[in-house]
Amino acid sequence: MRAKIETKKYVIAFVITAMVFFGALLVSNRFQNKRLSEIKSIENKLSLDILSSETQFALLKESSCKAIDHSTAFSEELNSLAQKLSYMEDNLGEENAEVINLKKYYSLLQIKDYLLVAQVKEKCGVKPITIIYFYSNNGDCTDCKREGFVLTKLREEYPELRIYAFDYNLDLSAVKTMKSIQGVRNTLPALVIWEENYYGFKSTEDIEKIIPQLKKLRAAREKAATATSTRK
């Protein structure tokens, strides 16, 4: 006599499986939402900080040059935000509405920071090192991934270097204006360094050649490190 099929057991197994399966989906969604909120909250904080800097700068006028050290301000925050946003883009997809919104907000924050740096440059006579980078995720830019690696490495190596990365195809008027002001063509990857446009892949060495100050920064850092170790 063969063991009978117990329909009840099949059903119970199905219910438990469905609960685990959809439970995993719910937990995953919850974590994704938590991440999106974290990015939102970082963006809000950054927005407030930039606004505060702008206000402080407007209030103090020229004397603000001493009060505000803008050489590395927001650079780390923008960098961390970029990594998190890129992670979410990989996970949820480039078409995800939430991701696109966060990306737009991030692009605006970058432009605001860029404008603030421009003000500092004009009023304080400093020459900050900035790179504006245009990329595309639409599969039409084979070298964008490599360029991304180069810029990430440079960003880690030189905190003084301010890199503003924009998705060339992002549907945001401010980004479109940025493109037209800089006169960037649709030949990607595109870099804007000191108001000059460069198209195609540029290696670390290429960029260091374009910006000789980077080597000076490295030399200064190495000298400081040697001095510290000698003192010990």
Next chain:
Amino acid sequence: MIETFFDSILYTFLFVTLYLEVFFLITFFEERLKLAVKSSSAKLSYYPSTTIIVPCWNEEKTVSKTVDSLLGLHYPKDRLQIFIIDDGSTDSTWEVIQKFADNPQIKLFKKENGGKHTAVNLGIENSTSELIGCLDADSFVDKNALHEIARAFNEDLHMMAATPVLIVHEPKTILQKMQKTEYHTGTFLKRMLSPLDAINVTPGPFSIFRREVFEKIGLYKNAHNTEDMEFALRMQSHHMRIRNVHTALVHTTAPGTLYKLYRQRLRWTYGTMKNTLDYRFMIFRREYGILGMITLPLFFFGIFIFLYNFGFIAFHTARSVIDKAIQISTVGLSFAFPRFDPFFFNTDFMAILSYVFLGLGLVIIWNGTKLAEGRFRPSMGIFYYIFLYGIVAPIWFTRAVINLIFSSGTKWR
């Protein structure tokens, strides 16, 4: 769009896999009291007469140890006969087994090479006992194995065949250690299939049958080099009960090199698919119970599901490796220690499902090890099984599918 299509197939497969794991774990919960039964040397009310057939083909190195283990069984000597059948060996197997010629429990046979099933059939034809079994000449029985199986036959008069728990004998290489854990999971699965009357193979090492099985359904026949599977399916098609006796332990030698493992598994996988196709009339038929509804579809379609899932993982792994290679070739190696940020801890749907599968897999390994060895002991075999099996198994699965499509068979060795 294409990605969504492939993801949907993957999720369906994962749901089915999860369903089966849950189903077996529910069965485990139902069976937990019976699983606590340990091997006992208490005398049996009746000792059925038994013949154990040892088919040999070039087994000069291991056959003596196999026969010695049979002679050491805790079972009345006058109730146990051993047939050693030399299936046309070309080495000195025949000379080696001559040392057993004078043992009244043992009979020696020599025949022309005709394949394992012909040797076993010769033994069956010459036996007169109530129980008939087989033991491959590279396997060794635990001294209580037959005693436990005879007890199970005494307790269940409808039971027509009994299969033991197989344990990998003295694993030395990484692959053998991996197989040891694999066998433990197999132990769990077979024990769960047993009360469901859904066992689809009576393995060569020490499966024991009532004589009437052969009288009713005939002897072994040539079946894609996996005659033990064909025979089990033939029994199932006649609604004959096959049970797994988890207290009967048999140690078997596992292939130590990748090539030998590949040959063996290719034969098993191809044989599984071909035999399942030969008995396809049982698939999804309620009258064949869980065998028809779960075991046969699982063992046939499971291979395709496994390969699909493997393909998915391999595709994503390859993509990550290519990205990493591009990164290294562009900016060189970075030796900076990555900072831990919980934000980047992978919690997407696939990752959470993987954690669930890993957890359930560990529960199965834990309980399979307990069944086979009496208690759970962490070992490197578990690590090798989790991280290595998924990489090596696709090799023979893929080849078996190719052989199936192009109808090219497999060889024994």
